[in-house]
Amino acid sequence: MPNIVVVGAGVSGLTTAYLLSKDKANTITIVAKHMPGDYDIQYASPWAGANVLPMATASNSRWERRTWPQLKRLALEVPEAGIHLQKARVLRRTKDLEKLKTGVYSFDGLFMENPWYKSLFDDFRELSPSELPAEMASGCEFGSLCINTMLYLPWLVGQCRANGVVFKRGVLMHISEAASLSHAGVKADIIINTTGLMASKLGGVMDENVVPVRGQVVVVRNEAPYMLTKSGTDDADDEVCYVMTRANGGGTILGGTYQKGNWESQPDPNQALRIMRRVVEMMPEITNGKGVDGFDIVRHGVGLRPYRNGGVRIEKEKIDGTWVVHNYGHAGWGYQGSFGCAEGVAELVSEILNKPKL
Ligand code: FAD
Numbered sequence: 001m002p003n004i005v006v007v008g009a010g011v012s013g014l015t016t017a018y019l020l021s022k023d024k025a026n027t028i029t030i031v032a033k034h035m036p037g038d039y040d041i042q043y044a045s046p047w048a049g050a051n052v053l054p055m056a057t058a059s060n061s062r063w064e065r066r067t068w069p070q071l072k073r074l075a076l077e078v079p080e081a082g083i084h085l086q087k088a089r090v091l092r093r094t095k096d097l098e099k100l101k102t103g104v105y106s107f108d109g110l111f112m113e114n115p116w117y118k119s120l121f122d123d124f125r126e127l128s129p130s131e132l133p134a135e136m137a138s139g140c141e142f143g144s145l146c147i148n149t150m151l152y153l154p155w156l157v158g159q160c161r162a163n164g165v166v167f168k169r170g171v172l173m174h175i176s177e178a179a180s181l182s183h184a185g186v187k188a189d190i191i192i193n194t195t196g197l198m199a200s201k202l203g204g205v206m207d208e209n210v211v212p213v214r215g216q217v218v219v220v221r222n223e224a225p226y227m228l229t230k231s232g233t234d235d236a237d238d239e240v241c242y243v244m245t246r247a248n249g250g251g252t253i254l255g256g257t258y259q260k261g262n263w264e265s266q267p268d269p270n271q272a273l274r275i276m277r278r279v280v281e282m283m284p285e286i287t288n289g290k291g292v293d294g295f296d297i298v299r300h301g302v303g304l305r306p307y308r309n310g311g312v313r314i315e316k317e318k319i320d321g322t323w324v325v326h327n328y329g330h331a332g333w334g335y336q337g338s339f340g341c342a343e344g345v346a347e348l349v350s351e352i353l354n355k356p357k358l
Contacts, residue, residue, distance in 0.1 A: 001025055001026070001027050001184075002025060002026050002027065002189050002190065002349070002353055003027045003182050003184055003186055003187070003188050003189045003190075004020060004026055004027065004028045004029070004182075004188060004189065004190045004191075004192060004349070005028075005029045005030075005031060005178040005179070005181050005182050005188040005190075005191050005192070006020075006028060006029070006030045006031070006191075006192040006194060007030075007031055007032065007172060007175065007178050007191065007192065007193055007194060007195055008030075008032050008192075008193070008194035008195045008196060008328075009030050009032035009034065009035045009036065009157075009167070010032075010034075010043060010044060010045035010153075010194060010196055010334070011045045011048075011050075011149075011152075011153065011156070011334050011335050011338050012194040012196065012327050012328065012330060012334060012338060012341060012342075013030060013032065013192070013194035013327075014030070014036075014153065014156035014157060014160060015156060015338040015339060015341075015342040016192055016194060016327055016341070016342040016345050016346075017030050017160050017165050017192075018156055018159050018160050018163070018165075018342070019339070019342040019343065019345075019346055020192075020342075020345075020346055020349065021159075021160055021163035021164060021165050022163065024163075024164075027164075027182065027183075027184050028160075028163075028164070028165045028166070029165070029166050029167075029168060029181060029182045029183045029184070029188075030160065030165060030166070030167050030168070031168045031169075031170040031172070031178060031181045032167075032168075032169065032170070033169070033170070033171045033198075035157075035167065035169065036153035036154050036156075036157055037154070039301075041263075041265035041302065041303075041304060042196075042197065042198055042304075043196075044196055044197065044303050044304055044305060044306055044334065045149060045153060045196075045334065045335075046149050046150070046153065046303070047149075047215065047217065047301055047302070047303025048147075048149055048303065048334065048335055049146065049147075049149075049217075049242070049244045049246070049253045049255070050146070050147040050149055050152075050334075050335040050336075051086070051088065051144055051145065051146040051147065051227055051244045051335075051336070052064075052067075052068060052071060052088075052144045052145055052335070052336040053088060053090065053107075053110050053144065053227075053229060053242075053336070054109060054110060054115070054116075054117040054120065054333075054336065055107035055108075055109050055110050055331075055332060055333045055336075056109045056116075056333070056337075057108070057109040057112070057116070058109075058116035060311065061109075061116055061117070062340055062344075063312065063333075063337035063340035063341050063344070064117075064120075064333065064336050064337050064340060065120060065340065066339060066340030066343055067335075067336055067337050067338055067339040067340045067341075068120055068121075068336070070339040071083060071145055071147070071335075071336070071339070072085075072145065075145045075247075078155075080151075080155060081151070081152055081155045082147065082148035082149075082150070082151025082152045082155060082246075082247050082248050082250070083145055083146070083147045083148070083152060083247055084145060084146060084247035084248070085143055085144070085145050086143075086144060086145060086146045086226065086227050086244065086245065087141060087142070087143055087144070087226040087227065088141065088142055088143075088144035088226065088227040088228075088229075088244075089127070089139060089140070089141050089226055089227065089228045089229075090110060090111065090139060090140050090141075090229055090230075091127075091132070091133065091136045091138075091139040091228070091229070091230040091231065092111050092113065092136060092137050092138050092139060092230075092231050093135055093136055093137065093230055093231045093232055094135055094136065094137040095135070095232070096111070096231040096232040097137055099232070100112070100231060107331075107332055107333070110229070111231040113138060115140070117142075118140070118142075121142035121143060121144070122143070123141075123142055123143045124140060124141075124142040125140065125141055125142070126138065126139070126140050127139040127140060127141055133282065136230070141226075144227060146227065146244045146245060146246050146247060147246065147247065147335055148246040148247040148248050148249075148250030149246075149250070149335075150246075150250055151247070151248060151250065152335075166183040168181065168183065172202065172203075173202075173203050174202070174203030174204045175191060175193055175202055175203065175204035175205050175319055175324055176191075176203075176204055176319055176320040176322065178191040179191060179320070179322045187322075188322060189322075189323065189352075189353075190322070190323045190324075190325060190349055190352055190353075191319075191322055191323070191324045191325070192324075192325050192327060192345060192349075193205060193324055193325070193326045193327065193328060194327045194328055195328055196306035196328055196329075196330075196334075197210060197212055197304050197305075197306035199306070199313075199326070199328040199329070204319050204320070204324075205326075207308070207313070207328075207329075209308050209309040209310055209329070210306060210307070210308045210309075210328070210329055211260060211261050211307050211308075211309070212260075212261065212262060212263050212304035212305065212306070212307065213258055213259060213260050213262075213304065213305040213307040213331060213332065214257055214258075214259040214260075214262040214263070214264060214302060214303075214304055214305075215255060215256050215257055215258065215259075215302065215303050215304070215305055215332070216255070216256055216257045216267055216268065216271050216272065216275065216300070216301070216302050217253050217254060217255045217256050217275070217300070217301050217302075217303070218253075218254040218255075218272050218275050218276055218295070218297060218299075218300055218301075219251045219252070219253055219254075219297070219298040219299050219300075219301060220251060220252050220254060220295045220296055220297055220298060221251060221252070221296040221297075221298060222252055222286050222287055222294070222295055222296055223245050223252060223286075224243045224244065224245045224252050224283060224286050225283075225285060225286075227242070227243060227244040227245070228241075228242065228243050228282055228283055229241065229242035229243075230242075230282065233278055235274050235278070238257060238258050238259045238260070239256075239257050239258070239271070239274060239275075239278075240255060240256050240257065240258050241255070241256075241275075241278040241279065241282060242254075242255045242256060243255070243279050243282075243283060243286065251298050252286075254275050254276060254279045254295075255275060256275060257271060257275075258305075258332075260307065263304065264302070265302055265304075266302065267300035267301065267302055272300050273292065276292045276295055277292055280292055280294075280295075305330075305331045305332045305334075306328060306329055306330060306331065306334070307329065307331040307332075308328070308329025308331070311329065312327075312328070312329045312330055312331075312337070312341065313326045313327070313328055313329050314326065314327050314341055314344040314345060314348070315348070316348045316351070316352060323352045325345050325348045325349060325352070327341055327342070327344070327345045
């Protein structure tokens with residue numbers, strides 16, 4: 001029986017374990033410092049919005065392409081997963097058009113004109129000029145979804161448990177320590193590394209290309225009639241504007257910031273004010289025209305997106321005699337690429353075990 005230890009219990013680790021656990025031959029243990037229910041600056045997953053707004057360019061769209069049908073199925077057929085369908089509007093500011101061509105953000109694919117993802121969504125359409133707010137060159141709309149991470153992460157834990165996955169708390173100093181942490185009491189055949197941002201500090205990995213991209217958010221009780229994002233803001237190059245309402249009472253997420261290299265875990269009150277102001281400017285109806293004062297705040301938060309220069313790392317490598325399959329560095333698209341990336345890991349696991357592809 002292949003003995004697999006997954007290090008990390010964020011959306012990447014849980015989805016990977018879930019997919020691998022569908023093969024009854026696998027014995028799987030998840031070891032992690034943080035588990036669903038925790039809120040910590042080293043744990044990105046609970047802080048995410050989380051919605052599906054494709055960020056890849058066409059050439060690296062595999063992960064997001066493969067994930068969308070899975071998440072959509074959960075939204076339609078599995079209410080307890082905490083995902084609902086919601087319309088999304090993506091607006092391209094006139095003043096950003098030139099800048100976006102040079103690739104300023106890692107999510108530039110989202111704002112491209114004539115994007116590859118128009119074929120992903122059945123109802124994709126370009127907005128007509130009369131539908132565009134001031135200062136927008138163009139924009140598009142499609143039926144997307146929003147995940148309530150407070151429900152979805154525990155749901156993934158439940159699916160894993162139903163398939164026999166065992167969960168353990170543990171803090172590793174070196175990735176090789178995972179080899180001796182299987183609940184089966186025998187050495188692991190394969191270690192899966194889903195440590196997100198902390199892959200930058202984990203012995204045996206120490207990936208210098210992994211850096212935080214700080215995301216500050218405000219969670220409010222007000223509901224947004226649709227999801228909205230625009231290509232930039234006038235406040236700062238690393239401040240962004242988006243809004244989404246989570247499924248099943250998860251609140252509405254107002255964002256945000258995209259601050260590369262910034263590890264600050266505490267919300268900045270000035271940033272919070274700017275985030276709220278930008279949202280009411282774009283969507284006055286969210287507070288019934290009462291402006292920022294009309295927001296009913298649940299909490300302020302900060303999460304660090306696990307960004308990796310050069311892109312996500314889905315790769316196998318032998319470390320200290322044990323195969324390690326890496327799956328980290330998802331920046332701001334960890335949910336919307338989760339099933340595709342887990343599938344990529346499963347392929348590498350099959351290669352290591354000399355099994356035909358799933
Ligand atoms: P994490 O969730 O950080 O999990 C890492 C795991 O590894 C944790 O369990 C941790 O404890 C464990 N670990 C690390 N080091 C060790 C160690 N040494 N020993 C033991 N355990 C260890 N994505 C979307 O798809 N859509 C969105 O709308 C979206 N919005 C976002 C908004 C914000 C504000 C932020 C911050 C992120 C957003 N993201 C979004 C991105 C998404 O949250 C991340 O890409 C994703 O959560 C990364 O998941 P992960 O499992 O790779 O890492």
